[in-house]
Amino acid sequence: MHVEEQPAAGAPSVEVAVTDGVATLRLRNPRRKNAITADMAADIVAFCERVDTDETIGAVVVAGEGGYFCSGADTRDLGAASDDPATTDSMLRTTRVYSSFVRVGRLPVPTVAVMVGGAVGAGMNLALACDVVLATPTAVLDSGFLARGIHPGGGHFSLLGRGLSRSQAMAMGALGAPVSGEQAVSLGLVWATYDEHEIEQQARSLAARAGSDPELSRRIKHSADLELGPNATSWAAAVELERGVQMWSLRRKGEAGWTASRSGG
Template identity: 35%
Template structure:
């Protein structure tokens, strides 16, 4: 039976996975609801230090299950908009709101909503043969779910525009070459776990503050990020580990 899996991998690492192999992990309304619940539980999980998002059976997520998602909403534009924003989009965009770092491990298709979900993570690790696809325009559908800002953020305005107009797709290698993906790995899950273990070893507050600083730099500009990181660096400078290191270095002078 399709579902959203949430596993504790130890050391504060959580693995969130779509299990709908028969449809290459496409998201229907029920799975969107379950995904939103799991993301909410992660937000409340005080022991979670890092989250890995992936899909079962060699696919990340083939997008929305269109007959289920769009075929049940009627024809009132306001009702459709509300359902898309409150149920469908929020299910995966909630990942961006998590305070801890989020890593997506992408193998196989990441199409439409699946592309958005992959890019909602802080770091994307993919196999060279992964399939990142923004094929909305090919079926006459405007992109949604944050696809526009996510692509502009990662590819830049012109490349995002070209991909959306073409309804195009990128292999993992192409996505890496264009900056959509942070790293390539034959086994993205293993690589994601390695990064997750490194992240989990950090003071959780340090990891959260690194994420906040990067987000501010991306969304609010240099001055906002500088102001935050000045405070965050001052905070870490008062911590015992740094204090001991400074004392040790001072004795060597």
């Protein structure tokens, strides 16, 4: 069975397809390296709600269009939030992006991220929210927050800590050290690397067995969540812990601080 939903041409969006029990969520904002807009974030949440209730889906693959996974939150939204981060509107802007990858992380089925090219900031959060990450060998995983002069958000250290030691998480999140896809495999952040022409098919192959038995897949995922959950600060608590200080860093930067770079973050 194959079900596909096509978004409007040209507009930043997400594309959803379901084939043989495997749902694919594809970010479609290639001009901005698939930076997540508010509308895209809402569509990701809607997709997750569909997966929650559609028991014919046994696995999810998350990918980006145009040779890059995700450059993070759209800097136009971050810039607007930086004007006065304490306002309700500013809080909603960041919460929408947080909600998108948090919902992916809470899906009731196994999830596989296809990281082609790279991931930055909230884009790396989205990848690490998935259960398994595949990457191209030269893909760049970059926390990116320090380079943009803002505090990490979205429970970033909690996500890094799932696969890294404290020292490794600090090198990436606090000191801004990027790593390649190959390095990420050795560190434990990425399961395996594949060339760009084959990586998505490898992700589908990895997800195929779970997709073929959704009922069992969902029960296995539930057990994994209970047994492998974080034993330090919960992700939910980490999101809230980072929220206030990231808002402070956005206010310090101000909306004008985003005009020099509009690639995402």
